[in-house]
Amino acid sequence: MDEEREKIPQTEAELEELVEKFEGKTRHLPGPAGQVIAAILVVMSLYHLWATNATIVTQIHRAVHLLFVLVLTFLLYPGWKDARTRIHAADVLLALASVVALGYILVDFNNFVYRSAIPNRLDMVFGVMTFLLVLEATRRAVGKALLFLVLAFIVYAFVGPHLPPPWTHRGYDLERLVGQLYVALEGLFGVPIGVSATFIILFTIYGSFLEQSGAGKFFVDLAFALTGRRRTGAGQAVTVASFLLGGPSGSGVATTVTVGAIAYPLLRKAGYDRESAGGLLSAGGIGAVISPPILGAAAFIIAEILKISYLEVLRMAVIPTVLYYLSIFMMIELDARRFGLRHVPIKAQNPWTLTVRYWYLLASLVLIPAFMLRGFTAIRAVLWTILLTWLTSYFRPETMLTPKKLVAALANGSKQVLNIAVTTAAAGIIVGVVNLTGLGLKLSDIIVSLAGESLILTLIYSAIALWILGLALPITATYIIAAVIVAPALIKLGVSELAAHMFIFY
Incomplete structure (x- = not known):
């Protein structure tokens, strides 16, 4: 058992390393370089918080969002295996190219926005440059599969006349693609990146505020306190902890790793074999992705595509989420008989004591839908929830968001959106090609x-x-x-x- 214990992550650094193994490895830069990147991350979060109450042209806001995302992706995500410890000249050049390509839109926006039908030469140059930058960012932050898929759709736009029915179409030249995907609100700056710029980043900031206030530890402790006294307590604790921890974060990998570091030894002691313990932890991670309030970022995209309330999407997600977790609880009961599970003593506080002490952390989970039921928009609801999470953190010294923790929360909030934002930018190209052809x-x-x-x-x-x-x-x-x-x-x-x-x- 000790040997198995050594194989799972024990420290925060080990947890982060395991998460990055599946969600993309980022650089950990000490010294001035790390401070500069942290400052950019904080500025990005502050900009998006400010933008919720500002009047900004849609395409300008999305361009600024993508500018931040590309610059930070090239500075944080290494382009090759031996580039994790320092920033290379190529990374700086790509970051500067991102500033130029997207800054061009901001400088000439009043004229730029009217040239979607006939882009000029500079539009063509900076449009192609932006496509290439997004593709490289996709390779670094998401992976080659999405990169190749985007390339396949771009090629399809060019070769349409040479394909057999029903795949054939009139075909489009580079000028039309730049106009559709770069100048207009149909590709890079379409709905997917718009959702990232207005909704998703606010929720990642909210999740980061919860994390820095110690809510994650409280959720795990509460789950073990509620379920740890039964024979199936270890399995049920994993499920409840995954729901409480994963719902606000929307990250299945991070939830699985965080809960697994604590719960895997307990599952083994209870009688689960390796495969079943891993399967239960993975099921909890999947639950994090399909559970309100984020649904793996899809909730906002569904609401935006269908032009419906975010609250309506949450309402539709309740029954599938409940059924999913009920099925997990049923499997836990069946596993108790199949494996002959035994009770594992879990050192946990009284659940009532925990709830009374940290009720404000638990209450933050229902603030967003509560605000929306009062007529708030989704953006305004999450903004007020972030503010209240910060203020209520001062109720107890151990949850207090000190200036240092506040800066870390703002920086991590932007860092956590990079992978999703790059994905939405790449997906926007695909959507643009699909609509065009x-x-x-x-x-x-x-x-x-x-x-x-x-x-x-x-x-x-x-x-x-x-x-x-x-x-x-x-x-x-x-x-x-x-x-x-x-x-x-x-x-x-x-x-x-x-x-x-x-x-x-x-």
């Missing part, structure tokens, strides 16, 4: 035709396609692509828009 309608017709216009078969074929796509891509990218390709097929057969998009997500 009509590929979404073509594929929906193909799916419906293959299914013989049977709704059941269409759902099955769609699920298989989504499963294959999800094996290689992050959940956000998978949903965005499926929303423009698979959803039309389901809607064509009479499925409501919201039901179709929720089916795609789950």
